[in-house]
Amino acid sequence: MSIIIQCAWRRKLVDFRIKKWNRAALDIQRVYRGHVARMSFWMKQVEATIQKRMSFINAKATLIQKIYRGFYCRKYVHSFYDRKHFIAAALDAGRGMKRNVQEYNLGMREKEQDATIKIVRSCIRSFWLTNHHLISTKSRNGLFYSPYIAVLKGLNDVEDRIVETRKEEERIKAKSEATQKAPMTRKPNRGRRRRRRDGSVTWAVDVTSFVTTEGPYGPTAYERRRTEEKAARLLDVGQQSFRNVVRSRWKPSDVLVNGCTMRMQSEWRRKEILRALEHRKKSTMYLRVAPRPFFISPPKQRRFTCGPVPPLGS
Structure with missing residues (x-):
């Protein structure tokens, strides 16, 4: 009987000890797992905070760079009035150049015409001085003598x-x-x-x-x-003809390919030749500006890009 009691008591003690050890192991595991979970959560929280701060800093740095870069170019690119003034100045410069070229051509044409008129007048004067007796109404011996x-x-x-x-x-x-x-x-x-x-x-x-x-x-x-x-x-x-007088002072461009000089042509043909020469001078001497897209050169020592320049009227 005592052996049975001893076996039961010993079984009870062992069971009690095993339960105690199991509870201790569970407590240790619970605490350790909580500690590991808290450490993992803290690390993730730190990483998220660092990433959020870096994104915030990058966004603010980008904004600062935009503001800093736009300070030099927005008054040239994004200013409508400055661009309008620039275009007006360019157009005025083109008109002034065209006006100067036209005045120069007009002056040269007037000089050429004056020189030609002087030559022709001198030829006509010499002709009348040498042949005036053919149409003179003065009485001469042997002419109309009654x-x-x-x-x-x-x-x-x-x-x-x-x-x-x-x-x-x-x-x-x-x-x-x-x-x-x-x-x-x-x-x-x-x-x-x-x-x-x-x-x-x-x-x-x-x-x-x-x-x-x-x-x-x-x-x-x-x-x-x-x-x-x-x-x-x-x-x-x-x-x-005035060929011996005019030819030495005439330009090669004023001579026809399949004909003689301008002074030998008829009145209608002379007008056609003058009109063709005028058109040729205008097409060769006048400066014509080809249409190009709007372009603005930023100040020197400033190398940056702000995207494509929007076209006018957009």
Whole structure:
């Protein structure tokens, strides 16, 4: 019986001791796990705090950098009035350059025209000085000299004599043209002397009107026509070439490729050539600014970027 009691008591003691040890182990595990969990939570909290602080500091640093960088460029890029003033100044500079070029071209053109006009005037003056006697109305010995002046001691009315002579020439010319339109035909009832008299009407002239050096009968109609054409060519200054005067002072650009100089052209052709030369000078000498995007150069020793510059009007 005592053995059974001892076994039961010993079993009770062992059970009590095992329960005590288990409770102690559970307490130790509970405390240790709590300590480990608290340490892990604290470490994570520290890491989160550090990350939050770094992100806050980075955000503020970025803001400071934006403000610092924008201080130098916002008054050039983001200022509408400054950009407007810059564009207006650029346009004014372009207009001033264009105006200066136009004034220079106008001055050069006026100088060229003045030089050409002086040359042409000198040529015309020399021409009239050497050929003025062809159209002079002054009386000369042998020209419009009437025998009635020496006989009757009258006045030599040169103007009336010129008018009468001109009328006589027109009458003779009309009569000669009428005679030339109806060609002479040989008829059996007309003699040689009569045909000669009819044929001589074309160059017959009244010797009482004036005395010339060609003879008592005057020049023929053909000779008079040739003389008038020659005088008209000499008196027509527009047909004078002035080639020997103008060519040495003319530019190669003013000479046509398949023609002669400008002074040899007609009035219409001269205007066309001048218009073409004017267009060529404008296209070659005037400065034309190509369209480019808006660009602003920041101050020197400041290297940074603030993104693309927005276009005008955006």
